[in-house]
Amino acid sequence: MEQFKGAIAVFLGAASFGILSTFVKQAYAQGFSLAEVTGIQAVFGMLFLWALHFITRRFSRKIKLYSKKTNYWKIIFAGFSTGMVSILYYKCVGLIPASVAIVLLMQYIWISALINLLILKQKPSQKEGIGIILILFATLFATGVFQDTVEKLDLAGVVYGLSAATAYAIFIIVNGKVGNDYPPIQKSALMVTGAFILIALILQPISLLHSSTDISIVQYGLLLAFFGTIFPPVLFAYGMPKTGVSLGSILSAVELPVAVGMSFYVLHEQVSTLQWAGVLAILGIIVWINIRNKPQHN
Numbered sequence: 001m002e003q004f005k006g007a008i009a010v011f012l013g014a015a016s017f018g019i020l021s022t023f024v025k026q027a028y029a030q031g032f033s034l035a036e037v038t039g040i041q042a043v044f045g046m047l048f049l050w051a052l053h054f055i056t057r058r059f060s061r062k063i064k065l066y067s068k069k070t071n072y073w074k075i076i077f078a079g080f081s082t083g084m085v086s087i088l089y090y091k092c093v094g095l096i097p098a099s100v101a102i103v104l105l106m107q108y109i110w111i112s113a114l115i116n117l118l119i120l121k122q123k124p125s126q127k128e129g130i131g132i133i134l135i136l137f138a139t140l141f142a143t144g145v146f147q148d149t150v151e152k153l154d155l156a157g158v159v160y161g162l163s164a165a166t167a168y169a170i171f172i173i174v175n176g177k178v179g180n181d182y183p184p185i186q187k188s189a190l191m192v193t194g195a196f197i198l199i200a201l202i203l204q205p206i207s208l209l210h211s212s213t214d215i216s217i218v219q220y221g222l223l224l225a226f227f228g229t230i231f232p233p234v235l236f237a238y239g240m241p242k243t244g245v246s247l248g249s250i251l252s253a254v255e256l257p258v259a260v261g262m263s264f265y266v267l268h269e270q271v272s273t274l275q276w277a278g279v280l281a282i283l284g285i286i287v288w289i290n291i292r293n294k295p296q297h298n
Helices: 002-019 021-031 035-057 074-077 080-095 096-106 108-118 127-143 146-154 154-176 184-202 217-243 245-252 256-263 273-291
Strands: none
Touching: 002 021, 002 217, 021 080, 021 096, 021 146, 021 217, 021 256, 035 080, 035 108, 035 184, 035 217, 074 127, 074 184, 074 273, 080 096, 080 154, 080 184, 080 273, 096 127, 096 154, 096 256, 096 273, 108 127, 127 273, 146 256, 184 217, 184 256, 256 273
16 A cells, blocks of 8 residues: 555656646746746755655654764755756747657666666666667657658757756756655755756846746746656655665656647647657656566665
8 A cells, every 4th residue: 555655646746747837838938038937946946855854854854863974065056956957948949849848858777777887887778778779769750750840840949958868867866865855845845945056057047036927927837846856856756765675766767758748739730740759668668677577666
């Protein structure tokens, strides 16, 4: 029963990540800029997470069990990576279809393996190596390379997408190594604070302070913060320990079909049969890579 509850939590957390690109596209259609969209998400996310941390610290006894040894500024600095993901991915979404942008972001799978190999000297298993090659092949279908779709893709958008995938790979690696001696919500709050600092320095979303700014940016900020900054980290923190890494990784892959489905049904973007086949192939490969003969619980 506990594993089932954890699986539902991870599934919902990943699905919420998948709908972000749709909200970003809609915000752009309303005339809001990259700085405004990323800035408002970071502000609301940071405020809500800190509020949630102080509330849980007041009522939870488990928090007192954590022995904090990591300097908090290291976690804030690690949060720069998630800030870069937002900047690069949302820029990508503004230049190419959301259904293609999410496929490019999913390339973090082989990019993280490459980083582990080159920097951390950790070789992927034979199964992972085969899976990575298959994912690269399936990506050609998912992005429409074999169709006219590729001719419509903005090259800069593709570069931003792959850069976002690289930043996401770095975020995953760093997130797994830094600040694990902190309560999950406090760690998330510190990392989002780092993301906000980076966004403020690079994009300088000063227009959010102008009285002439369309107040509807608030609704997009709340949606993006809730589904991208608040909801998923809490659900993953609850669900991952119950599901284990293998099952959790499989469930997390639902982000891909959710994002493509939202772009097709809500944004009415053209997604061909071959692209759907590529998306489903990537999903299947991720499941295959993470399947174990016996479930692993961490």
